[in-house]
Every structure is written in C-alpha cells, then in structure tokens.
Amino acid sequence: MKMLKLGRTDIEISDWCLGTMTYGNQTPEIDAHQQMDMALDAGINFFDTAEAYPVNPISAETAGLSESIVGNWIKSSGRRDDVVIATKVSGPNPGWVRDGRGYDGEVIREAVDASLKRLQTDVIDLYQMHWPVRGSYMFRQNWTYDPSGQDRAQTMDHMMDVLTALDDMVEAGKIRSIGMSNESAWGMTQWTRLAEENNLPRMASVQNEYSLMCRLYDTDMAEMAVNEDITLLSFSPLACGLLSGKYQGGAVPDASRLSLNGDLGGRMTDRTLPVTQVYLDLAAKHGLDPMHMAMAWQRTRPFPVSAIFGTTTTAQLKHLLDGLSLSLSDETCQEIDATHRTHPMPY
Template sequence: MDYRRLGHSDLNVSALSLGTMTFGQQNTEAEAHQQLDYAFTQGINFIDTAEMYPVPPRAETVTRTESIVGTWLKKNPRDQVVVATKVAGPRRNMRWIRNGPASLDRTNIREALEGSLQRLQTDYVDLYQLHWPERNVPMFGQYQFDPTQEFENGEEKHWVPIREQLEALAELVAEGKIRYIGVSNEQPWGIMQFLKLAEEYKLPRIVSIQNCYNLINRGFEFGMAEIVYREKLGLMAYSPLAFGHLSGKYATNPQAAGRVTEFKGFAQRYEKPNVLPATQAYAALAHRHGLSPAEMALSFVYRRWFVASTIVGATSLQQLEENIGAWNKPLSEDLLCEIEALHLRYMNPAP
C-alpha cells in the first residue's frame, strides 16, 4: 500500500480509503467492523463517512454509519486512523437532518460537527468536508448549470457566502475539533473561490476535493485536474465502480442485485443512454486482458496521478477483498491505450 500526503496537509493517507456509506443499511454493525478490521490490516488508514450516511438517506437510519464507525474507533488506536466526515448542506429535502438545514452557516456547521464528534466518539476529525455546495450547482447526475435556479418567486436566492463558511470552519479548527478541511461535489469556480478567500482573509485552506471519478465519469480531467496540480490539492475519488456498473454485473444482467436495482431512482447519474454499451465494452476489454471488470476499473483509478486516495466500499467482505486486491494489479501500457480508445468512443456517459 502506498501512502500519500493529502494536499498541503501533514496527513499521510493510504492510496485506498474505506467508504462506509453501506454501514447501517446494507451492512450490520458486526459486518462493518469486520470490514474495518480487514481494511486496517491491509494498510488502509483512511476512513470516510458522513452525518447523512447510510445511503440512500432515510429518517430511520440517518447518522447510523457514524455511530458504527465510532464504536470501532473506540476499540482502536485513534492516532493511527485518519477520519474524514462531512456536513450535509441544504437543497436535498432531508428534513430529518437538523430539521433540514437551510444553509451552511455557522450554526449548522457547528451543530453538525458536534453531532459527528459525539457519534464517532472522538474529540476531533482529521478532515471535515462540506458534502455538497450550498449554492446552485449541477450535481449527483445533473450536468448543466441552470441560472434560473438562482431565483425563487422572482427574488434572487440568498446563499451563505463562501467566506462565511470558511470563517465558521476556522473557528472549529482553532478549537482543535478539526485538523483540516475539504470540499465534496464541488465545481471549478467554487474551488478557486475557497482558495482565493482563504489566502485573502488568512482562513483555513482546503486540502482535498471529494468528487466522483471512474471510467465512465472522467469529467474531473477537464478542468479540475489542473487545479489539483497547480494548487497542490488531493482528489478523494468516490464511486470508482460507478455504483457497481463497472463490476460488469449490470452489463450482463440489468436486474442484478445491488444499490441500482434495490434503491430505484437513487443512481440517476448512471441512467443515461451510453452507460450500458460503455460498461459492456469495458467489461469485455478487462476479460481480454485476464482481469475482472472491477479489477480493471479500480486499478485504473488507483494510479491516476491526480488521485490522492480512492474511496472503496463494499457490501461483503469478499467484495472488499477484491477491491483492495486490485491494488496489486497495475495496468499495462497497452491496456491503458485501449482504455483511452474506448474513452474516446464513449466519453463520460455518466456525468
């Protein structure tokens, strides 16, 4: 396992991080602890969670994931684990999270963090992330910016300015409750604003971006990769298997068991016309090179130069073993060239 510095921070994180969004919904606490134990023994020191997990978010299960991670953390050396969690923003119709947060203001950010710390049974988190922007941006399968969403009933909406969000986070950093901050599901304009305002007002600088990145969603390469390089940020790549599509199971059986079929409407990012032909083509390519589709898809993401850590999750220990095992199967130059040829044929069918 490789370890990489996350952005300009002093956090050395494993190239693979354990995603926990299934804990408390598709995985019991015992199963989750088994996954955490296994990942830790394989050299993974980075855990990613969120106050709204598990997914899909529901009133009956919200925050359960952090509580499960917390009971595991309590039994393990805290200083050997890098813990990342996230604050949920508005605009997602989740009234059961802090009464449906109206904004990412000081009150909501502080309340969310205090709740996370209590559930995680720790005094601090190593990385605290804004789960998605408060302002109007396309996300979670949307792919076009819509200026009309800036208005409601003819009036311009109020968004908490990024500077105020940074000031709220700065207070918590100063109190020792957060070591570093990051963003998730962000866009280029937002990233540059966070960086500019942090420098201008001497506020905490983001160290990471957690965005979707996989063989059928490589949009990060268009503009964000340059920002990561020039500003020394780290990408935490989520959904490397595209909700299981890149495992090949839906390519052969569209009704295969998994989150896509179990939670209808939740994976709208992958409900696009070229997803199936693209995943079928990638699966065939993997088989020709003696790899499983999942191994090829994961190995591709693991070694992209701009990826600091790839978030892997699983609903079974067997799946997790395969996901981690793919680390030891780097792709040949010939295979990478064939992947690029397919990418040009099916460019980003799941933006």
C-alpha cells in the same frame, strides 16, 4: 500501499479509502467493523463517512448511523491513532438532516460537535461540506446546469462565514483539515482564494465522482487540483458497481444498489450497459478483473487521487483487496483512453 499527502497538510492518507455509506443499512455493524479491520490490516488508513449516511435509501430515520458505527469501532478497536477519519456536513436536502436546512457557520459549529459525539473521538481529521449550498452540477445535473441565478456577493459572504466557523473548529482542536465535495473548479478556487487572503483554513481536498464511466474531473478540475494542491477523493470509482459486471444482461441482484434505488442515481441509461460491456471486454482482453482494473486506473491519473470504494459485504472487500497491488500497463491505459473517446459520459 501508496501513501500521499492530503492537500498541503501533513496528514498522510492511503490512495484507497474505505467508504462507509452502507453501514447501518445494507451492511450490519458486525460486518462493518470486520471491514474496517480488514482494510486497515491491508494498509488502508483512510475511512470516509457523513452525517447523512447510510444511503440506499437515505432517510431522516437512519441519518447518523454510519458515523455511530464507525465510532463504535473506534472505541472498541483502540486503533484511532492508526486511521484518518473523514466526515461531512450536509447541504440543503429534502429533510434527511436538520429538516432540510443546509450549513452555515452556526450549523457547522453544531454539526461538528454532533459528529464528534457519534464518532466517539476528540478530533475529525478531515471535515467536508457534502455539497455547495449555492447548488452543484454533480449527480447528473450537468446536463441542464444553470448557474445564472447565483448571487456572487451572497456566495462570498457564505464562504467567509463557513471558513470562519471552520477556523474556530480548527483552533478548538476539533478538526484538523477541511474539504469540499461535489464542487466545481470555480468554487474550489474561490474557497482557496478566500482562505489565503484571510488566513483561514484552506481546502485540502474535493470529493467528486470519478470513474472510467464518469470523467468530468479530467479537465478544469484536474488543472485546479494540480495548481492548487487539492487531493481528489474520488467516489464511485467502480461506477456504483457497474464495473463489476453484475448488472449486465439486465440482471438486478437481490439487495444490490440497483434493486434499492431503481436507476443508480440516474446512471442507468440506454448507453450504460453497452458501454460497461466495452470496459468489461477490455479487462478480459488483458486478463484483468474489471474491478481491479478500475481501481488501478485511478493511480495512473496526472493529479493526486485517493479512491473511495464501498463494499456491502466482507466477501466483496476481500475480492477488491486482491487487486490492491495491481499496476496497469501503458497499453491498457492507452486502450482505456481510446474507449473513453469513443464512448464518453454514458450517463
């Protein structure tokens, strides 16, 4: 297992991260605990959750269940010191958390304590903001993104309020490091600038979507990451299961994500399955499992990445772990890049 530093912190994380967003919904607690044991035994020491999880669907009635299931594992396993636990505070939302209220300094102080209680731990290793309060171009909003209504002074005040609250939490020993999610290059540089100028906690990571099918991160964000020592925690590295091939031919397996939310969060377009097939064919050409290829590709990137994968069942996790040691040839990587140039951003 390849290990890397989380940003500029002294926290060491595996370059694969176990995502828990189905725990408490698609994945029962007993299976979730087995997954955590399996992942840790395989060398994966990094688990990611959020106060809003589980998803598929996300709802006020189930928000917090994933954290609670992780917390029950922490308590029963006795392996807290072996893992790095990451969670997130929700931004403005349709009512899943706090009746839709996003986060500010006051909310963060309350939300940290609530997450600690559910996680049954004294400290959160990485505390993240799930999406910017000012808005985000992520989740297919890039096609019509319009930042013209943003108020810069208001954004700076908000960032300082949040960083000050996070500093309080660090000083209290409740969190060790901080990160953003669904953030832009401009946003990340502002968070880091304000932190450095005011001796406040510095962003160690950003959790954005990144896969063979979604490579928005490759330009401005990549440059930001290299120059500011920000670790990418890439979510949906398997493109929400598309790269497993299970949806080809219009198939909709029972209890799959597509069966539950209809369009994979806007990822199902007229181009999605044809482009997916190109990657499936490329993997077959090189004698590779497409899921193993997709995960191994994350290790080839010219910036630090820990890829967050989610598996609904232990059987899926076992299959994925079978490709843990795979390294891609230069030829395969060159063909992946050529495929991307020919079929950019299918959704």
